[in-house]
């Protein structure tokens with residue numbers, strides 16, 4: 001399968017799920033997760049019109065994207081990996097959206113970086129939706145306080161993000177994230193990956209993050 005074939009397959013899956021849920025296909029942004037992929041793998045997707053990409057490491061994104069953006073200046077970069085506070089300024093300079101805002105110290109660092117420059121990337125608060133000790137994300141019990149802090153710091157909060165526990169049925173976790181977002185008046189929902197795009201779209205995802213279904217398995 002070519003990159004174009006894989007892209008259209010994933011778009012068809014999103015469209016089919018949107019139709020079942022009576023949602024508008026255009027209300028779901030497909031983020032092509034290009035972590036570990038080289039520019040040669042990324043360029044064919046750009047050439048076929050894909051514009052939103054996800055990276056999980058700031059430094060890797062800094063190495064790859066300036067050159068790609070010379071040819072495709074309207075490409076949008078989403079940072080989806082755990083972010084150290086000392087990388088906040090680099091993240092703000094590089095990204096169009098940050099999906100891993102998960103603690104007060106990072107809110108403060110991002111706010112400082114945004115106030116110091118002229119870029120304000122959209123922020124998603126990452127929720128540790130399965131309450132897993134090894135995983136990043138804000139504990140569910142702390143979401144309200146973190147959102148209050150983010151709004152007080154004037155971060156442009158777009159919504160919530162989650163990574164449900166591996167090997168468990170994801171639907172209850174997606175539904176819970178959607179409920180927490182609704183309770184806080186947030187419309188953005190960054191959820192769903194290669195194996196569960198349909199479930200996520202059915203439950204309201206506005207941003208799906210798809211890697212291996214677009215690029216093949218990661219090395």
Ligand SMILES: *Cc1c(COP(=O)(O)O)cnc(C)c1O
Pocket residue numbers: 033035056080081163193194195209210211212213
């Ligand atoms: C790698 C990654 C994805 C994509 O996973 P696939 O299963 O390859 O689609 C999505 N979200 C995050 C946070 C990731 O790190």
